[in-house]
Amino acid sequence: MGVKLYLHSLNRNAMRTKFTNVIQILDYYKDEAKCIELLEARLWKGKPVCPHCNYSDKIYRTNRGYRCASKECGKKFSVKVGTIYENSKIPLRYWFAAIYLVSAHKKGISSHQIARDLGVTQKTGWFLLHRIREMLNQNGPELSGMVEADETYVGGSERNKHQSAYAKGQKIRNRKKYGTLQAGHDKAPVLGMVERGGRVVTKVTDNTKGKTLQLFIRDNVAKGSTLYTDEHPGYIKLGTDYEHDTVQHNMGEYGRGPVHINSIEGYWSLLKRQIYGIHHFVSAKHLQRYCNESAYRFNSRKLTDTDRFHVVIEQSKGRLKYEDLIAKN
Numbered sequence: 001m002g003v004k005l006y007l008h009s010l011n012r013n014a015m016r017t018k019f020t021n022v023i024q025i026l027d028y029y030k031d032e033a034k035c036i037e038l039l040e041a042r043l044w045k046g047k048p049v050c051p052h053c054n055y056s057d058k059i060y061r062t063n064r065g066y067r068c069a070s071k072e073c074g075k076k077f078s079v080k081v082g083t084i085y086e087n088s089k090i091p092l093r094y095w096f097a098a099i100y101l102v103s104a105h106k107k108g109i110s111s112h113q114i115a116r117d118l119g120v121t122q123k124t125g126w127f128l129l130h131r132i133r134e135m136l137n138q139n140g141p142e143l144s145g146m147v148e149a150d151e152t153y154v155g156g157s158e159r160n161k162h163q164s165a166y167a168k169g170q171k172i173r174n175r176k177k178y179g180t181l182q183a184g185h186d187k188a189p190v191l192g193m194v195e196r197g198g199r200v201v202t203k204v205t206d207n208t209k210g211k212t213l214q215l216f217i218r219d220n221v222a223k224g225s226t227l228y229t230d231e232h233p234g235y236i237k238l239g240t241d242y243e244h245d246t247v248q249h250n251m252g253e254y255g256r257g258p259v260h261i262n263s264i265e266g267y268w269s270l271l272k273r274q275i276y277g278i279h280h281f282v283s284a285k286h287l288q289r290y291c292n293e294s295a296y297r298f299n300s301r302k303l304t305d306t307d308r309f310h311v312v313i314e315q316s317k318g319r320l321k322y323e324d325l326i327a328k329n
Helices: 012-016 022-028 032-044 092-104 111-118 122-135 163-174 210-220 233-240 262-279 287-299 305-313
Strands: 059-061 066-068 146-154 188-195 200-204 226-229 243-246
Touching: 022 092, 032 092, 032 305, 092 111, 092 122, 092 287, 092 305, 111 122, 122 287, 146 210, 146 262, 188 210, 188 262, 188 287, 200 262, 200 287, 210 233, 226 233, 233 243, 262 287
Parallel strands: 146 226, 226 243
Antiparallel strands: 059 066, 146 188, 188 200
C-alpha cells in the first residue's frame, strides 16, 4: 500500500500519546467515547462528513451521533458508518488493540492468538483480522528509480499432501495445465516488485505468463525506470519501456554489481515466514489480503508503532461483510 507519511497532519494529542504495547492502547482507549473521539479526529479532520452523500456544509449533532442537513439526504449517521467498524458488536477498544497488534508484530498475528488475547472466539478473531487486512491496500504512486521484479509461489509442499490430493494434482499436471498449478506445484503465483529503498507492491495472480507480468509492471512502474529481473522470458518485451537488465540464475549468477533481485527475494522470505510461521496455511482466495498486510508492514517499516497505528486508523473506511468473506466464488 502507499503509506502516507504525513505525520504532521496528526493532531497534537495523538503525537503526544506514544504506545509501546497493547496494554497501553487498552488503558488509554478505555471507553467507547474516547475511541469515537479518535476516529472523528482521524477520519473527519475536525469536520463531520455525511457518509451517505458526502455533504459537510451543515451537520446537526444528535444524541447518538449526527444528522445530515442536506434536503436530498437528511440521514442520521455516526463516524462508524462506511468503515470497517460499521454494525460491529466488538468494542472499538478491541478493534484498536487488534489494529495495533497487526501493524506492530513483525510477522503478524493469527486468529487463534488474537482470540486468546482479546477474549473473543476464533471465528470473530478471523473475521476481525480479515476486515483489517481489507483496508491495508497497496495504493500509492508508481515505483521508480531502480526497481526489482520477481514472482514466487505460495502453498503447501507436495510431499505433505494426503495421497488423494496428491493424485488429483498429478492428474492435472499430466495435462500440462499452465496456470495456478504451474511448474508441477499446487501453489498460487504471487507477483512482486520493490523500489530499492522504497515500497513493495504484490499481486496474487492466476499465472506468470508474459502478458500478465508485463501488464503488472507497466501498471506500477514509471516508464524510464531501471528494471532488474531474472531470466524469465515473460520480462523480455519490457526493454522498450524500461532500462531492463537480468540476472542469470540458471547460470549460477546471483548478482553483477547493481544487477540483482536480492531485495525482492528478501521480501519473499518475509512474506513466507509470516504465512508459514504464523498462519501455517492460507487459502488462495484470501491470499491477497495476507500479501497486503505483509506489504503494509514493509512499506511502513520506518515509522514507529504509534505512527503506524494512526496511519491505519486513517484508512478505516470501507467494509467487508461476512457473507462476502466466506462466499465460494
